[in-house]
Amino acid sequence: MAALPPTLEWERELAAQGYTLVGGCDEVGRGALAGPVSVGLVVINAATAAELPGVKDSKLLRGPVRQALVPAIQAWAQAHAVGHASAAEIDAVGLMAALRLAGTRALAAVAAELLPGYVILDGNHDWLSVPVQPELVFAGTPAGADSGASMTVRTRIKADLTCLSVAAASVLAKVERDAMMVELAQEFPQFGWDGNKGYATAAHRAAIAGHGPTGFHRRTWRLT
Known part of the structure; x- marks a missing residue:
């Protein structure tokens, strides 16, 4: 039996609670040996957004299908961005800090237009929020790596399978x-x-x- 497509059910619940601008956020590249980690962010008006047929978790879509969905996702979103943290940055600060750095870059990219009041983050670990003790976690990190998101961030396991905004963010991140x-x-x-x-x-x-x-490999990882 095929899995049900992601919906806006949770996003609409958040709109009913007063969160009009809701962001869906997902990462790709976490387990790679080379290249960046990339974080997609899609911000929607949760009160008015319509369903977007065809969008699923990026891992469930073939490459050409993902690419074809990008213009529709970009037109559907109030704002969107993909942030990256390089292999060298992953080596320098560790994976979780690099994910936060990439996510902070995505947030900075949409900030000129708007910022969500609430972000749905795929997974069970909040690597996006401002750290409680940044001086302990991020000593010696690149500028901006310890900033994080100051809005409400909540994790949701398998959000890329159930929340349309998160699935859309995963597609943008994967394609880029x-x-x-x-x-x-x-x-x-x-x-x-x-x-x-x-x-x-x-x-x-x-x-x-x-x-x-190469310089694009994560040299602190077990590569061979």
Whole structure:
């Protein structure tokens, strides 16, 4: 039996509570060996937004379908952005801090237009909010890495499967990050990034063992 598509049920519940502008947020690239972590953010008017047929968690869609959905998602959203944190930044500050850095960049990109009052974050760990003790968690991090989101952030497990705004954010992040990896593959064809997108395939690990890591690999990770 096919899974039900994501809906605006939770977003509309939030609108009824007074949160008109709601953001859906999701990351891609967390488990890759190379390339950035990327965070998509889609802000909607939760009181007036219509359903958006065809949008699902990006992992459930073929590449051409994801790409075709991007213009519709961008037109549907009140604001949207994708933020990235590089492999070098992941090595420098750790994955959770890098996710916050990428998310902060996405928030900064939409801030010129508007900011949501509430963000639905996929998963069970809030890596987006302002840390309680930033001086302990982020000592020596790049500028801006410890800022985080100051609005209400709530995690929801499998939100990319159930919340339409989060699914839309996952599509934008996946398409943008994949395009970055395809472009990098032209410079480093031996790693097959146009196919594996930097993830840990056997062929990718073998290529790292044979050629050594690049500046786009996460050198603090077990690469081979």
